[in-house]
Amino acid sequence: MWTLYTSHTLQPHYFPLNFRPASRSHHQATVALRLPTATSTTPSTINHNPSIQSLCVKGQLKQALELLSQEPCPTQHTYELLILSCANQHSLSDALIVHRKLIDNGFDQDPFLATKLINMYHELDCIERVRQVFDKTLKKTIYVWNALFRALTLWGRGEEVLGLYSRMNRIGIPSDRFTYTYVLKACVAAETLGSLLQKGKEIHAHILRHGYESHIHIMTTMVDMYARFGCVADATSVFNSMPVKNVVSWSAMIACYAKNGKPFDALELFHQLVLDNCDTLPNSVTMVSVLQACAAVAALGQGKLIHGYILRKGLDSILPVISAMVTMYARCGNLEWGKRVFSQMEKKDVVAWNSMISSYGIHGFGREAIEVFKEMILSGVSPSPISFVSVLGACSHSGLIEEGRFLFESMIKEHGITPTVEHYACMVDLLGRANQLYEAAKIIQDMRIEPGAKVWGSLLGSCRIHCNIELAERASKRLFELEPRNAGNYVLLADIYAEAEMWSEVKRVKKLIEARGLQKVSGCCWIEVGRKVYSLTSVDEFNPQIEQIHALLIKLFIEMKEKGYVPKTKVVLYDLEADEKERIILGHSEKLAVAFGLINNSKGETIRITKNLRLCEDCHSFTKFISKFAGREILVRDVNRFHHFKDGVCSCADYW
C-alpha cells in the first residue's frame, strides 16, 4: 500500500490530471515509508478522501476544510494537497487552520510536510513562520534545509542562509545540488554585498571539491553570482570551464557583460553564439541582454539588425523583448522608432509604459512623458515606484519643477507609494538643477530615511552647475564618507573650486584623489559609421584620421570665432594661460567625434555621438555653433540625456 506514492501504481481517479502525479519521485516514497504512526495506522487506500482532494484542486478550499473537520484520519497526501491549495489561494487564515489540524493529527514531525509548509508560508509572505516550522522540525532532511534556504534567499536574507549553511556543514549534513544553487544565490541576496564575495568564492571551491564542476545549473548560477558582484573575469572563467552549456548559461554570460559595462563583449559573445553554436539557439531572454548592449553603446545599426533577427525568430511579441526594444531605439537616438514599436504593442504592462516614459524623458520631452504617464493610468495600469523615477527624471530634464512637485505629492498621497532614495534623488536633482539649491537641501534634511550617496550626489551635481561652494562642501563631505573610492565626486568638487578660481583648494582635492590611488574616468566618445562603432579620446594617437580631424577642428575653430563663438576656457581645471586652455578644450573627445562624423558621414546624415560623461559647457556651445555653421543635425547622448543640436540651438535649451 505504500507504493501509493510512486507513479506506477497510482489509481488515476484519485488524482486529478493536473496534479503531476507522474513526477512523484523516489524521495517521497522513502519519506512515506518512514512516516510516524499517524499514517501507518490509517492505510491511505482506505481513508483516502478523494473529495477533499478534488475540492482542493478545484480551488474550493472552504468546502475542503469543512470536510476536513469531519475527517477522522486525513492522510499525509490529503495534507499535502490542502497545503498547496492554501498557498495557491493565498489564504493565510485557512493555512493556519490546516496547520493546526495537521499538528492535532500528529503530522507535525513529518519532514515531507514540513517542506511543504515552509514553501506554503513562503508563498504567503510569512517568513517568520517559515523559520518556526524549520526550527520545530527535529528531523531536518536536506529537503527541509533546502526549502528554508530557498525561502530565505528569495526574501533577501542571504546572511541568515549562510549562517545556517555553516551550521548545516558543522552538523555534517551533506549539501546536494539544490543546496549549492541556493547558497550561491544567498551570497548576492545579502545586503552587505562586498563582504560576501569571499564567501561565494569559498563555496565555489567547495563545489569543485565535491565534483560538481560539470553541473550546468550550479555553474550557471555561479556565472550569475560573479556577474552580480561585478567580477567579470571570474564569471568568464567559470563560463569557459563549463563542458556543456545551454541557452541559459550563454544568456547569463551575455547579461553579465551587458550589465557590467562591457557591451562590446556582450555583442561579441552573442555573435559567437549565433555563428559558431548551431546546437544552442538564443531565446527571448538572450535577446533582452543583447538589446541592452546595443542601447549601451548606442549602436543603432547593430540594433536594427538585432530587431530583424528578433522578427525572423518570432520573438517580437514577447513583452520584455519589446520593452527592451523601445529603450534600445530611444537610447540609440531614434525616439521615433521607439514610439512606433511601443504603439504596436497589443498589451502594455507597467514596464513597457515606463520604458516609453523614460525614453521621452532622456530626449527632453518632459510634457510628453507626463502625458504618457497619465495615459498609462487611464488605461488601467497602476504606476510602479519606477514609473515615478522615470517621470520625475523627465520633469527634471525639462525643468518642469511644479509638475514634478505635484507628481511627487500624488505618488505618496494618491498612489500610496513610500518614496525611496531614488525618488528623493530625483527631487533633489529637479530642484537643484533649477537653482533651488536650498530647497533641495531642505528635502534632504526632511527625509525620513537615510539619504544615500545618490541623493548627496544629486546635490553635488547641482552645486557644480550653479557653483555653490558652501553646499558642495557639505555634500562632498558626506560623499567622501559614503563612497570614498568614487573619483567622480572628487572631480566635481575640484571643478567647483576651479570655476571659483580657488586654485589651492583644487590642488588639495587633486591630492586627495592621488593619495587614495583613484583613477578619474577620462572622457570618451563613440560614433557609429557604417555599423561599426568607433571610439575617440583626447589622447588617442592611433586613429588613422587624427591629423585630418585636428586640421578640420582648427579650421572650424578659427572660422567660428569670427562668427561669434567664444571658447569657454573656464572649463579647464588647471591654472593655465588662455591659449593653452584653448588647445586643451579643442582636444575634448566630443569635438574630435564631431569632426570624425563630419569627415565620415554622408552629407545630410545626422551625426550621432555618445559620451561617457556629462557634456562640457564649451563642447555644448561649440556643437551648437557647428550645427548651424555646417548645416548638420547632431545628436549627442551624454551620461544623462540627449542633446539634439540643430540650427544653432540645442533641444535641452541649455538646461542640462
Add this chain to the structure above:
DNA sequence: CTAGGGTTAG
C-alpha cells in the same frame, strides 16, 4: 525545492 531577462539612477 535548481540556472539566465524588461523600466530608474548624480
